[in-house]
Amino acid sequence: MALAHIRHVDTGGGRVRFRIDTGRNRWYAYAIGEGSRKLRNGLTLLDVRSHTSELLGPLDNSEDGRTELEVPSRLFAGSNRSIQLMSFRTPGRDGPALSEIVEVPPTSDAWADDRADGSADLPEISMTRSLAASSLPPAPPIPSRQASAVPTVRRALAPAKPLSTAQFLDGLMALIPQILPAAGSILGGLLKPGGPAAAPAAGPGADDLQKFLAQLLEAIAPAKAPTAPAAKAEAKSRYSEAAVVPAAVAALPALMPLLQQVLTPETIKGLFNMVDPKNVLGAVTDAVTSVGKLGLDANKQELEHLRALNPGVDDPALNQLLLSLGTSLSEPRANPRYRRVPSVRLSFSDLVETIVEGRPVTAFLRGRDLSFPLTVRTPRPLPEARLVVILKDAVTLEPLARSRSILPPGAAGPLEAVPSFPAADLQRLEAGRDYLVCAHLIWRAKGGEKVGAAMTHSVHVVGEYSTDAVEATGEPVPLDDVNRYRDFWHKVWEDGFDDERRRIELEARYVTLMEPERTTNARVETVVKASPTGLRKEEGRLKSGLVLSPNALNDLIPGISGEPMLAPAELAALMTPSFVRRFGLAARSRVSFSGRRGTTVALWVFPEVRLATVVLQRAAEVSQAGQVISFEPRRVSFPIPAKVHFVGTSSES
Numbered sequence: 055m056a057l058a059h060i061r062h063v064d065t066g067g068g069r070v071r072f073r074i075d076t077g078r079n080r081w082y083a084y085a086i087g088e089g090s091r092k093l094r095n096g097l098t099l100l101d102v103r104s105h106t107s108e109l110l111g112p113l114d115n116s117e118d119g120r121t122e123l124e125v126p127s128r129l130f131a132g133s134n135r136s137i138q139l140m141s142f143r144t145p146g147r148d149g150p151a152l153s154e155i156v157e158v159p160p161t162s163d164a165w166a167d168d169r170a171d172g173s174a175d176l177p178e179i180s181m182t183r184s185l186a187a188s189s190l191p192p193a194p195p196i197p198s199r200q201a202s203a204v205p206t207v208r209r210a211l212a213p214a215k216p217l218s219t220a221q222f223l224d225g226l227m228a229l230i231p232q233i234l235p236a237a238g239s240i241l242g243g244l245l246k247p248g249g250p251a252a253a254p255a256a257g258p259g260a261d262d263l264q265k266f267l268a269q270l271l272e273a274i275a276p277a278k279a280p281t282a283p284a285a286k287a288e289a290k291s292r293y294s295e296a297a298v299v300p301a302a303v304a305a306l307p308a309l310m311p312l313l314q315q316v317l318t319p320e321t322i323k324g325l326f327n328m329v330d331p332k333n334v335l336g337a338v339t340d341a342v343t344s345v346g347k348l349g350l351d352a353n354k355q356e357l358e359h360l361r362a363l364n365p366g367v368d369d370p371a372l373n374q375l376l377l378s379l380g381t382s383l384s385e386p387r388a389n390p391r392y393r394r395v396p397s398v399r400l401s402f403s404d405l406v407e408t409i410v411e412g413r414p415v416t417a418f419l420r421g422r423d424l425s426f427p428l429t430v431r432t433p434r435p436l437p438e439a440r441l442v443v444i445l446k447d448a449v450t451l452e453p454l455a456r457s458r459s460i461l462p463p464g465a466a467g468p469l470e471a472v473p474s475f476p477a478a479d480l481q482r483l484e485a486g487r488d489y490l491v492c493a494h495l496i497w498r499a500k501g502g503e504k505v506g507a508a509m510t511h512s513v514h515v516v517g518e519y520s521t522d523a524v525e526a527t528g529e530p531v532p533l534d535d536v537n538r539y540r541d542f543w544h545k546v547w548e549d550g551f552d553d554e555r556r557r558i559e560l561e562a563r564y565v566t567l568m569e570p571e572r573t574t575n576a577r578v579e580t581v582v583k584a585s586p587t588g589l590r591k592e593e594g595r596l597k598s599g600l601v602l603s604p605n606a607l608n609d610l611i612p613g614i615s616g617e618p619m620l621a622p623a624e625l626a627a628l629m630t631p632s633f634v635r636r637f638g639l640a641a642r643s644r645v646s647f648s649g650r651r652g653t654t655v656a657l658w659v660f661p662e663v664r665l666a667t668v669v670l671q672r673a674a675e676v677s678q679a680g681q682v683i684s685f686e687p688r689r690v691s692f693p694i695p696a697k698v699h700f701v702g703t704s705s706e707s
Contacts, residue, residue, distance in 0.1 A: 057119060058082070058151040060139040062158055067536045067543075069124045070158055072137070073206075076119040079141035079151060081111035086129050089136035089157060097152055104134040109145060113205060114572070121205030122577070124540065130158055204541055207576045207601060318402055321512040390442050390494045392504040398436070400493050400509035403427040403468055406683055410671065411521055411632055415514035417673075417682040420485045425474040425679035426511075428493055435464045439497040439506075443473035445480075448488040448512065455479045461495075472679075485517035486630030516682060519627035519670045524636075525689070528665035530696050531614045538613065539660065541575045541606055546598040547582060548656040556590040557648040564659050565599035566695045568637035570629035576601040600661065602637055602695070604629060607663075610693050615665050617691050624690055627670050641698035649704060658701040663693035 057077030064071050076082050083106065090101040113121055125137070136157050143149030404427050407414045418424050426443060430436070438460065445455040457473040473493070483489065491513055496506035533539035549558065565578070577600060584594025608619045620628075628634075639661075647655040671685035 056141060056143060056149050056151040058139045058141040058153040060084070060123070060137065060153045060156055062156060063122070064545075065127060065158075067540065068127055069540060070127050070130060072123040072125070072156075074121055074123050074139055074153075076113065076139075076141035077151070078119060079143050079149060080113045080115075080119070081109055081142040081145055081147070082113075083107045083109050083140050083142075084123065084125070085138050085140070086125070086134055087136055088133045089155060091155065098155070099152065100136060100138040100155055105129050109142075109147070112145075114207070114576075124204065135160065204574060205576045206579050208579050315396060316508050316510055318405075318509060318511040321510060389444070389492070390440075390496055390504075390506070392494075392496050392506040395505045395507060397433050398495070398507040399431040400495055400507050401429045401431070402491070402493075402509065402511045403429050404677075404679070404681075405511070406677075406681060408682060408685060409522075410514055410516060410685075411630070412523065415488075416511065417514050417516050417520075418680045419673050419676050419682055420480070420483055420515050420517050421477055422676065422680035423474060423477050424480065425472050426491055426493070427472050427679070428469050428509075430466050430469060430495065430507075432466055435466065436461075436495075437497050438463050439465060439495055441469070441471065441473065442494045442496065444492045444494075445475060445483075446490045446492060448490050451490070454482050454489070474679075483515050485515055485626065486520065486632075488512055488514050516671075516673060517626055518623040519672050519688070520685070521627055521630055521633050522669040522671045522685075522687065525667045525669055527667070527694070527696075528615075528691075530662050530664050531693070532662040532697075532699060533610075533660050534699070536660075539610075542600070543658060543660045544577045544598070544600055546577075546580045546657050546659055547596055548654065550652070550654045551649045552651050554590060555586075555592055556650070557592070557646070558584070558655070559591070559593045559644065559646045560584065560596045560657070561594070562596045562643050562645050562657065562700060563598075564641045564643075564698050564700070565597075566602060566637060566639040566661060566698065567599065568602045568604070568634045570604055570634060572601060572603040573605055575603050575606045596657070598659070600659070607693050610663070611665075611691060614663070614693065615691055620690055620692065624670060624688075628668065628692060633668075636694055639695045639698065641700075643700045645700060645702060647702060647704070650706070653704060653706050655705075656703045658703065660699050660701070661695045662697040662699060664696045665691050666694045668692050 056079045057075050058079070059075040061073045062070070063073055074082065085100050085103045085107070086105040087100045087103040091098050092101040093099070113119060119141075123139075130137075136155050138155045139153035141151045141153075405416050408417050409415075410417055428441070428443075441457075441459045441461055443457040444453050446453055455475045457475060459471045459473065461469065461471060489512070490510055492508065492510045494506055494508050496504055499505045533542045536543050546562070546564070547560070551558075560582070569576075578598050580596060580598040582594060582596045584592045587593040604625055608625055611617055611619050645657055649655060668690050670688045670690055672688055673682045674686040675683040677683055
């Protein structure tokens with residue numbers, strides 16, 4: 055339901071802070087005035103207004119309509135001490151909701167002259183000392199904003215629970231006969247103590263499938279834990295990447311003769327250079343389905359079977375793994391069904407490799423029409439054939455676009471009909487990600503059976519700019535001015551002392567991470583677990599963090615370096631998964647507070663950044679097919695978190 059609820063939290067540092075809740079409404083505004091009221095259509099409105107904000111939002115769905123609002127304290131001057139929140143369903147101000155009119159209590163900080171150094175909100179006690187503001191180089195003034203809405207979000211900051219590698223792999227092996235019904239007779243022999251030698255043949259593609267499974271199982275075997283119970287108990291690991299994916303990667307050298315039949319040479323070479331190992335697994339999975347004509351059928355029962363292997367584990371990472379397994383295993387059913395003819399070969403023509411993020415890729419420019427010329431090699435002329443080209447996500451194997459065309463009888467060599475995808479059909483492609491281009495050539499044999507050939511090629515989609523390398527980083531710059539860098543300061547905890555509690559010790563863990571789609575910073579909701587451990591003493595743990603916005607970091611550049619902010623296309627180039635991982639930072643500190651009855655203490659956190667020199671590549675030469683032939687370099691600067699400072703405050707009532 056739509057809500058408009060506002061509650062005063064505290065005042066300091068030239069800001070008055072509120073907690074707001076807009077329910078299902080995602081847009082909001084506020085009004086400030088003397089407090090007089092008027093009725094309109096049965097609603098109570100703040101009558102005489104000294105200030106009305108612009109429309110703010112939208113709030114992210116994950117925030118459940120709850121966020122923090124910060125208003126400059128100068129707006130509450132004189133008798134203008136009342137505020138009312140208005141929320142709306144759309145930016146057109148549909149579905150309005152009004153809060154009660156809240157009066158902000160006057161404090162010496164709120165209506166005194168704002169202190170330029172922000173010391174009104176700085177600590178009386180400090181756990182880590184920051185570089186003094188006076189030692190920083192002078193910075194150009196930063197224009198003050200009307201209001202800063204920094205939301206509070208929920209995030210799981212604890213590491214995922216580990217699972218037994220041996221148990222999980224045993225479960226996957228037990229599941230294989232269920233999800234590969236078409237190859238059950240082969241697997242029956244492979245999974246017996248006798249191994250591959252006891253496996254019978256099972257129809258078209260069985261030899262290739264048998265070789266693949268034998269090699270894959272042999273590669274996985276060393277990674278499995280010994281069968282002794284004590285050894286199994288110690289075999290704890292991250293199941294998704296530390297167990298399953300490395301096993302597939304380790305099997306690649308032995309699989310090369312098979313994969314060469316359905317993967318281009320460039321893709322095979324690129325498998326070892328892929329940044330994300332899950333891309334390797336996706337490419338191999340798609341290739342194997344083309345080699346062996348596997349009929350895969352992953353459904354709810356299989357997923358429930360996987361979950362049953364680890365009862366009682368409520369882990370989002372595990373759920374995502376099971377979901378990706380189900381998607382990858384069921385997706386090949388969307389491929390055309392036919393018996394493969396090894397004597398007919400497909401290959402992609404006129405592909406050029408370039409270096410992106412330190413690895414060779416075939417790069418295509420996002421926002422352009424994309425074409426993929428093909429060549430057919432056949433020992434004898436083919437009858438009329440159907441050419442199907444599917445563009446897939448490299449990890450999930452989800453089809454994103456499809457091209458179909460009919461080839462006349464006798465097609466051979468370079469094909470005149472060039473498969474192409476208009477830019478309008480490629481809106482789901484993201485810059486900085488890998489995709490698979492899968493070509494299937496299908497015709498009818500003399501007996502009417504569908505036969506064909508397949509080939510898969512890995513491509514990398516880039517925007518106008520892409521990241522090449524990080525060359526150097528500058529001197530650390532602590533964001534210790536609470537007035538200038540308010541959006542980077544976070545009050546993670548506040549509490550008070552009484553007769554039963556005079557000392558509090560906390561093991562504080564603070565995490566920074568980047569979310570490319572976020573337009574403002576967000577503070578992670580703090581989780582505290584504490585309990586009494588002695589006379590008038592409590593001990594516990596605290597977890598919180600800061601979700602960084604590219605826009606907020608970009609705004610820092612002029613103030614800490616004097617250089618201009620990045621253009622939107624340059625900023626977008628930094629938001630690739632490999633570069634975003636650089637913003638992940640975890641800090642720990644043990645903090646201790648003590649005081650008399652009535653003393654209030656708080657813990658604040660702010661980051662320290664380094665200005666990194668980033669080499670971008672601009673797409674300089676682009677072919678008519680949308681392929682990037684060459685790049686030209688451009689160097690820019692961008693701040694990256696380097697350290698986190700914990701600061702304590704104390705006040706007495």
